[in-house]
Amino acid sequence: MFDINATRKSFTTSDGVKLRYLEAGTGQPFVMIPGWSQTADQWHSQINHFSKSYRVLALDMRGHGESDKPAHGYRIYRLSKDVREFIEELDLTNAILMGHSMGCSVLWGLYDLYGADRVSKFVFVDEPPSLSNNATLTPDGLVQAGAIFTPEATFGTVVALAGDAEFFAVLYCHGMASIAVAEALAMSGDEALRPVLERAVRYSLAMQSPATGGWRYAAGDKGDTSQLGWQLMLLSSARTAGLGGFESAEAGARSFLHAVSSGRAGGLAAYRPGERPGAAMTAEALFCRMLLGMPADHPAVAEGIEFLAHTPPDPRHPNAYAWYYSTLASFHVGGPQWEGWNHRLQAALLPLQRRESSGLDGSWDPDPVWGGHGGRVYATALAAMTLEVYYRHLPMHRRATATAAAAGRLGR
Secondary structure (H helix, E strand, C coil): CCCCCCEEEEEECCCCCEEEEEEECCCCEEEEECCCCCCHHHHHHHHHHHCCCCEEEEECCCCCCCCCCCCCCCCHHHHHHHHHHHHHHCCCCCEEEEEECHHHHHHHHHHHHHCCCCEEEEEEECCCCCCECCCCCCHHHHHHHCCCECHHHHHHHHHHHCCCCHHHHHHHHHHHHHHHHHHHHHHHCCHHHHHHHHHHHHHHHHHCCCCCCCCCCCCCCCCCHHHHHHHHHHHHHHHHCCCCCCHHHHHHHHHHHHHHEECCCCCEEECCCCCCECHHHHHHHHHHHHHCCCCCCCHHHHHHHHHHHCCCCCCCCCCHHHHHHHHHHHHHHCCHHHHHHHHHHHHHHHHHECCCCCCCCCCECCCCCCHHHHHHHHHHHHHHHHHCHHHHCCCHHHHHHHHHHHHHHHHC
8 A cells, every 4th residue: 555656667687587676766876675574665655755866776675575586596695696786787876775674684795795886875774783582692682682583483584585485474374274263163063173273272372472462473472463463363263162261362462562552542553563553553453452352432443543544445556464454443443434444445456356268367466565475365365355354244343232232131
């Protein structure tokens, strides 16, 4: 859903990999390199701002975003060489280079290989001095080092850099598959599914951080809002299927949500604590808060819905993930805003479905945000789940009304 005033272009590296990039503005070159698992679109605000004074070029690294995803070339120095070839291909001189997170490492590699040739300035954004924590660091030392991974998680990252992204996907996949098992048990009453679900829930609970209440990739990771949503949906679905004992985990989740919240009423949310709020994470956090019992008339809910109203579905900038959680949040809040959101959603989403005499008929193309990671199955599954929200779920605001009415009848 990013509104980026830029042209999408591409060039091909010396080993035959097509890399995509965004270009906007004129003047001194300003090259932006995103972090691991991010895309050029992460720079949307910077592109729109700096393109007024610079020639801005934001690159999707190989394996990222809209660039090719070969099975080779994922060492830092190869990524650095890609940037050098990009600079030479466009004949850039006196360039400003800015990297974020792992993008900083790519720029350090570039400097190590080629010095400051063709470069006027390096800008390094949010690169931790130490990627992995270890037993020799004190709690204060961990904060100062900025370590975000356990040693096990670091190993998984290295494996993923070799082209295997299973480490980053496994807990997402576990959550989604377990939700399906929970819903099947709840609807069918097939007791053969109960031990499967119990094991799945135990695994999710074991992966939650005892310190922050969040989930991410490995056991004990500090957590992010994206992962939190799928795990809380699992616990909610498991409770519907008759399981319980999640109070401690849900208390931890509330603590994590508080840490990522901002806004006058706490209704906005970021991906991780300290980061800027965005539409997708605000929608997901809003849905999670309602799963955890926040009523639809709470000020934080109103603030979140107001924020989402400023980023309605736009077919020019599809974002399957953000649209799914925004639709969930809007539906469960209810009221006139839901009717308006659903109308805009269907107007944007339905025309994007493929209608043709081929094997792609009925599918949705991968979007430029996360579609490159999930592919056509991901895009089509999320589109279908988004469209069926209002007949798969009983709105939580109605559940609360029904519960209150039942309590009133019991009290008479």
